[in-house]
Amino acid sequence: MRIIRIRRGFTTNSSGANEFLPTGGVRPTVSPAAPGPAVLTTVQPWGDAPSMNAPPSNATTIGVVSVVVAGAFLVIPAIRLLRKKKEKEPHDDDA
Amino acid sequence: MTPESAPQPLVLRREAFGGILFDPLDGTYLELDPEGFEVVRGWLVDGRAPATPEEQSFVESVHREMPTLAAGSRRVRARIEVEAMAPTQHATVLASPTLVDLQVTNRCTVGCPQCYASSVPDGEHMAFEDAARILHELAAAGVCQIAIGGGEPLLHPQIVEIIELAYDLGIVPNVTTTGLALTPRVLETMARCCGAVALSLEDVGEGFAKRRKTGAGFFEASLEKLRAHKIRTVFQVTLSAENLPRLPAIVDYCLAVPDLYGVIFLAYKAVGRGDGYDTQLSAVHPGELYPWLREAFLRLSGHTKVGYDCCITPGIAGIDVELGFTDLDLLEGCSAARTSVGISANLEVVPCTFTTHLPLGNLAQRSFMDVWHGSPSTGFRTALDTQGDARTETCSPCRLRNSCLGGCPVWDLVRCTTRPPELDG
Numbered sequence: 001m002r003i004i005r006i007r008r009g010f011t012t013n014s015s016g017a018n019e020f021l022p023t024g025g026v027r028p029t030v031s032p033a034a035p036g037p038a039v040l041t042t043v044q045p046w047g048d049a050p051s052m053n054a055p056p057s058n059a060t061t062i063g064v065v066s067v068v069v070a071g072a073f074l075v076i077p078a079i080r081l082l083r084k085k086k087e088k089e090p091h092d093d094d095a
Numbered sequence: 096m097t098p099e100s101a102p103q104p105l106v107l108r109r110e111a112f113g114g115i116l117f118d119p120l121d122g123t124y125l126e127l128d129p130e131g132f133e134v135v136r137g138w139l140v141d142g143r144a145p146a147t148p149e150e151q152s153f154v155e156s157v158h159r160e161m162p163t164l165a166a167g168s169r170r171v172r173a174r175i176e177v178e179a180m181a182p183t184q185h186a187t188v189l190a191s192p193t194l195v196d197l198q199v200t201n202r203c204t205v206g207c208p209q210c211y212a213s214s215v216p217d218g219e220h221m222a223f224e225d226a227a228r229i230l231h232e233l234a235a236a237g238v239c240q241i242a243i244g245g246g247e248p249l250l251h252p253q254i255v256e257i258i259e260l261a262y263d264l265g266i267v268p269n270v271t272t273t274g275l276a277l278t279p280r281v282l283e284t285m286a287r288c289c290g291a292v293a294l295s296l297e298d299v300g301e302g303f304a305k306r307r308k309t310g311a312g313f314f315e316a317s318l319e320k321l322r323a324h325k326i327r328t329v330f331q332v333t334l335s336a337e338n339l340p341r342l343p344a345i346v347d348y349c350l351a352v353p354d355l356y357g358v359i360f361l362a363y364k365a366v367g368r369g370d371g372y373d374t375q376l377s378a379v380h381p382g383e384l385y386p387w388l389r390e391a392f393l394r395l396s397g398h399t400k401v402g403y404d405c406c407i408t409p410g411i412a413g414i415d416v417e418l419g420f421t422d423l424d425l426l427e428g429c430s431a432a433r434t435s436v437g438i439s440a441n442l443e444v445v446p447c448t449f450t451t452h453l454p455l456g457n458l459a460q461r462s463f464m465d466v467w468h469g470s471p472s473t474g475f476r477t478a479l480d481t482q483g484d485a486r487t488e489t490c491s492p493c494r495l496r497n498s499c500l501g502g503c504p505v506w507d508l509v510r511c512t513t514r515p516p517e518l519d520g
Contacts, residue, residue: 001127001128001130001131001134001149001150001153002127002128002131003125003126003127003128003131003156003157003160004112004113004127005124005125005126006123006124006125006126006160007122007123007124008121008122008123008124008400009121009122009291009356009357009400009402010122010240010267010269010290010291010327010329010356011122011194011240011242011269011290011291012242012269012270012271012290012291012292012293012329012331012359013242013271013293013331013359013361013402013404020357020359020400020401020402
C-alpha cells in the first residue's frame with residue numbers, strides 16, 4: 001500500500017489541476033513509526049453514485065451531435081500531426 | 096455557517112488506480128493505491144482501526160502528509176461506489192473531475208485587449224438557480240475545488256451566495272478577479288470561504304496598463320485589500336513571446352510582495368479577444384524559453400509556491416530535477432476532460448475554458464456526470480490518447496512521456512524543452 005502522488009495547494013487556474021510544483025514525489029509509505037489514533041468521528045457519505053449507464057435525455061439528438069463533435073476531436077490532432085510531420089521532413093533530410 | 100467550528104469535510108473518492116483523499120483545509124491531495132485506499136476508507140468511513148503493523152504505518156504516513164487530519168474531529172464526504180472510467184493508454188482519466196472552472200458571468204467592464212473570454216460590459220450572468228443546481232451536481236460528483244472566473248466574477252449579483260454555497264457543499268471555491276467590486280462583503284466572504292484568490296499580472300511598471308486597463312495603482316490597491324483580509328493571494332502570469340523578456344521584472348515585483356500564496360505561470364492562448372494581441376510561446380525556441388522559466392522558478396521557489404498550468408508542461412521539462420523533486424512523474428500534461436473541466440456562463444461544458452469551440456454538452460439539457468461520461472468527452476480523451484500514440488517515437492527518450500502527454504491537444508502553445516543531458520538523469 002502506498003501513496004501514489006501528492007499535490008498541495010488551492011487551484012485558481014482553469015487549466016491547472018496540478019497547479020503547484022509539488023514539494024515531494026512518490027513516497028514509500030510503510031514506516032516504522034507507531035500509528036496515531038484516528039481522529040475522524042463523523043461520517044457524511046454521498047450515498048449511491050449516479051449510474052454511469054443512464055441514457056442522456058434527448059439521446060438521439062445528442063448522439064448525432066456527439067458523433068460529429070467526437071469526429072472533430074480526432075481530426076484536429078490528426079491535422080496537426082500531419083503538419084508537424086511535413087515540417088519535420090526537411091529537418092530529417094538535413095540530418 | 097460556522098466554518099471555524101465545522102471545517103469542510105474531507106473528500107474520499109474511489110478511482111480506477113485506487114482512490115483520492117483531499118483535505119479542503121489546505122488543499123492537500125493524495126492519490127492512493129487500491130490497498131491504501133481500502134485502509135483509509137476503513138479508517139475514516141467505517142471507523143476501523145488498522146489491523147496490521149503495515150496498515151498502522153500507512154495510516155501514520157497519511158497523517159504525516161496530511162497533518163491537518165490531526166486538527167480535530169472531521170467529517171468525510173465519501174464516494175465509494177464509483178464505476179471507473181474506461182482505461183486509456185496514456186492519460187489517466189478520473190471518474191469525475193477534481194477541479195471545475197466555473198465561469199459565472201461573461202460580463203466585465205474593463206475591456207482588456209488580451210481577454211481570452213472576450214468579456215463585454217453587457218455580458219450574460221449565469222442564473223443563480225443554474226449555478227446552485229450545478230454546484231449540487233459537482234458536490235455529488237466529488238469535485239474538490241472550483242475555480243470561479245468570468246468575465247469579472249465579482250460583478251455577478253449573487254457572487255457571495257455562489258461562493259458560500261460551494262463552501263457549504265464541501266467544495267473549495269477559488270476566485271480569479273481583476274479586483275473590481277472587492278466590496279467589504281465580498282472580501283469577508285472570500286476570507287471565510289475561499290481557498291485562494293488570483294490576480295492577473297502580465298507586466299509591471301508602464302507595461303501594466305497596456306494589458307490591464309484598470310492600471311497598476313488599482314492592482315496594488317486590490318492586492319492590499321486581499322492582504323488586509325488575510326486572503327491567500329495568487330498572481331497568475333500569462334506568458335507570451337512578447338512579455339517573456341519582462342519576466343525578470345515581474346519576478347522582482349512578486350519577490351517584493353510579502354505573504355504571497357503563489358505565482359502561477361500560464362501559456363498565452365490566441366483565443367477570444369486576445370487572438371492576435373500576443374504571440375504564443377511556441378514561437379520561442381525551447382532553448383531560449385527554458386532558461387527564462389528556470390530562472391523565474393528558481394528565484395521564486397524560496398519565496399512562495401510556484402505553479403504552472405498544464406499547457407506549459409513541455410516547456411518546463413527538467414525543472415522538477417532542478418528543484419530537487421524525486422518523482423519522475425510530477426510534471427503532468429493536459430488535464431482537460433481528464434481531471435478538470437470548464438463550465439461556461441451559458442452552461443456549456445468545455446474541456447477547458449480556452450476550448451469553447453469544443454463543447455462537450457450543455458447542463459441545461461444534460462446532467463454533469465452524463466456529460467463527463469458522454470461521447471464528446473470520450474472523443475476528446477481519445478484524441479489526447481491518439482496524440483500520445485503518435486508521439487511515441489518522438490517522445491520515447493523522454494522520461495516524462497507518460498505524464499506530459501505531448502502538450503496541448505488543441506493549440507500549439509509551447510515547444511518541448513531541449514533539456515541539458517544531465518537533467519535527464
